Amino acid sequence: MSAEKPVFLVTGADLASDALALLRDYQVVFAGKTPTEDEIVALCKQHDPVAIIVRYSKVGAAAMDAAPSLKVISKHGSGTDTIDKVAATARGIKVVAAVGANAAAVAEQALALLLACAKSVVTLDQRMHAGHWDKATHKSVELEGRTVGVVGLGAIGQRFARMADAMGMRVLGFDPYATELPAYIQSADLETIWRESDAISLHCPLTADNAKLVNAKTLAACKKGVIIVNTARGGLIDEAALLEAVQSEQVASAGLDSFAVEPMTAPHPFHGEKRITLSPHIGGVTADAYVKMGVAAARNALAVLNG
Structure with missing residues (x-):
């Protein structure tokens, strides 16, 4: 290793100060804003971290093999699909996640996108700025009394469902692992x-079994x-x-915060729709x-390291 203190590698450019305070007994190495997998492997070879906090990019077998001291990979968030969990298990490396730390934030974004779609927020804003007044011709969708299907009932999905229920929506939920659901x-x-x-909101992890769950069929x-x-995760949708479904009006509108390939680059088929x-x-x-995710990621990793 390059320092006396054991190393925490962060696959990002920063970490909340509250999280850094928890890691005062370690050297924290940042990989940069958008590190590639090869850059992460190189940093693992250089610093031999005992822990990796995953913010961006993927951590696969090559990175794990480049860090013989690695004991834990901690996700700065809830989704661990960017971590090769099979490889980690084979090497005795624990994978942990900050489950629930961003639940409020993501559920609120889902609600914002649902409302933006139902109320044509973006289109009407653009029309207003162009000098139009569409009151006589525009009709929005009223969500009260409508049915929303929530796929994935973890901390985020259940929080979104609670907000939808508060608006008077009927909530259908699917999650084969969820138990003791609220009324x-x-x-x-x-x-x-x-x-x-009438609306469907996705809140499940991406797995081999549910890739392109939302498809033509x-x-x-x-x-x-x-x-x-x-x-x-973008991979949940074809x-x-x-x-095609939006253009045929089978789907009235879609609000998307994740994509099959990220970051999205221009031109993209969704652009202009x-x-x-x-x-x-x-x-x-x-x-x-x-702050919540950084602190949880640090605490989760330390819990593993401290036994």
Whole structure:
């Protein structure tokens, strides 16, 4: 190693000061704003970290093999799909996540996207700035009394469901691992969610089994005019199928915060489609969540290191 203190490698350019205070007995090395996998491997070879806090990029077997002292990989957030968990398990490396630390932030972003779609917020703003007054011709969607299907009922999904219930929506929820659901979530299978939902919000992790869960077949099974919201992982959606469904008006509108390839680069098929509202995977990026996730990621890693 390059220092007397054991090293924490952060695959990002910064970490909340409260989190850094917890790591005062360690040297903290930052990989930069958008590190590549190769850069992470090189830093692992150089510093042999005992822990990695994952913010951006992927951590695979090569990085693990380059750090023989590595004992824990801690996700700065809840989704661990960017970590090769099979490789970690094979090497005796613990993978932990800051589950729930960004739940409020992401659930609020999902609600914001749902409302933006239902109320045509972006389109009307652009029309107003261009000098138009569409009061006589525009009709928004009223969400009270409508049904929202929530796929994934962890901390984020349940928080979103609670907000939807507070607006008077009927909430259908699907999660094969969720137990003891609150009374306002009606457990349903996916077929029921596709068939009965006026809006669908995705809050599940991305796995090999649910990749492109929202696809041409499932979208065709939905109500005509459904709203699709995704603040989870872009790989849950077949983007070409969603675009086609929006253009055919099978899907009325979509609000997306995550994408199959990130960062999204121009040109992209979604660009210019007025009924798709986009945000750059910032659902969990708030000042409060930044601190909560950093502290949780540090504490989770330290708990492993301290046995």
